[in-house]
Amino acid sequence: MATVKRDDVKIFYRDQGEGQPVMLLHGHTLDHRVFEGLASNVEAGGMRVIRPDLRGHGRSTRPPQGYHWSDHCADVEAVLDAAGVDRAAIVGFSLGGGIALEMALERPDRVGKLVLMSPVMPDRPFDPEFMANLKAVAFVARTEGIQAAMEGPWMKSPLFAVSLAKPGVLEALSEIVKDFPGAEYLAEARDRVERDWTVPDRLGEITAETLILVGECEMPGFKSFAEEAAKGIPDARLEIIPDSGHLLPLEAGEEVARLILEHLK
Secondary structure: OEEEEEOOEEEEEEEEOOOEEEEEEOOOOOOHHHHHHHHHHHHHOOEEEEEEOOOOOOOOOOOOOOOOHHHHHHHHHHHHHHOOOOOEEEEEEOHHHHHHHHHHHHOHHHEEEEEEEOOOOOOOOOOHHHHHHHHHHHHHHHHOOHHHHHHHHHOOOOOOOOHHHOOOHHHHHHHHHOOOOOHHHHOOOOOOOOOOOOHHHHHHHOOOOEEEEEEOOOOHHHHHHHHHHHHHOOOOEEEEEOOOOOOHHHHOHHHHHHHHHHHHO
16 A cells, blocks of 8 residues: 655555556546455456555545546556556546546556546536436535435436446445545536547547447446447457446456456456
């Protein structure tokens, strides 16, 4: 276990194993624990696995603002520097997938191979059903508190409906999200970063060898994100994980680890 400080933010990370470095980036409201089983399998395959808690999550600092893709990207680079890693394979899940795309575009020199798992597509809107759920989460967080928001609308999100029917997934997810501090939901000002480009418009510039994983039963909007990435990134490969929803690390950890190791080797 270690931490690295960038500006006034401390980023916690776990660094285990030896071999080719692989960084695992988790999703929104989660932390490094969502990869527990998957990380062990990837490490057993001869990899060095680095798992940060993104800012505002887990054991990392919870700043009142600074949650743009570029902020997360700079944090990831700081973790790589602290770990003494020049270049790593980046595996991004959900929100982490969006950060991985940002890294591949803005710091391609630090990215080896790329794995996008149920990725968010930066600069694209969520589908209406999921957006309505996020608004409900934000409302409860501000009126009743973060714990009420996590136990209520977030655990009932349509994003998790398929996943939570799998053995052990409900318990694992509940254990992680109960520790989410919710700083983003309580922020008084939105992050505004002016730039004259969008990630979807630049997918063709990504040079990293890319594997994209998405569940067969994923929400339509997230399926569209995965398909857009597969079409836009040169020579990207799309794999559909059978009978799975959004939470691939918890639902299909062994199969996902196998595909990641196959891609990296």
